[in-house]
Amino acid sequence: MNEYKTRQGKPSYTPLCISSLQPDEVFVFGSNLDGFHGGGAARVAFSKFGAEWGKGVGLQGQSYAIPTMQGGVETIKPYVDEFIDFARRNPDKYFFVTRIGCGIAGFRDADIAPLFGGAMEMENVCLPDTFVEILSR
Secondary structure, three states: OOOOOOOOOOOOOOOOOOOOOOOOEEEEEEEOOOOOOOOHHHHHHHHHOOOOOOOOOEEEOOEEEEEOOOOOHHHHHHHHHHHHHHHHHOOOOEEEEOOOOOOOOOOOHHHHHHHHHHHOOOOOEEOOHHHHHHHOO
16 A cells, blocks of 8 residues: 655554544544534544534534535535645644545445545545555555
């Protein structure tokens, strides 16, 4: 698997389990538009990283919600694009992207990874190893 560019001193890939964050780090998770963070990474974001109940999109505490439960991949893409733009405008933050949409929402890594192609060269965005492997093909 190819290594990709990340900020010095940070992991090359999003860890499978994240239980704490440094002050400049953000946990990026898949949510639903209603912001009901009851399971999976959304529950972790709510219980540990400041996700707000009832808010399904964007920055919340040390978490960033990307909706994945409202339809097909084409409905997720605008939210991923919005996230990538947000990350570009916030180079002081380091974003750990989880395997959004690949749990409760039921998508495959091969469905979601291509949406993050624009983040591969960003030093402040860390992607799951499965996404990087797909994007590096």
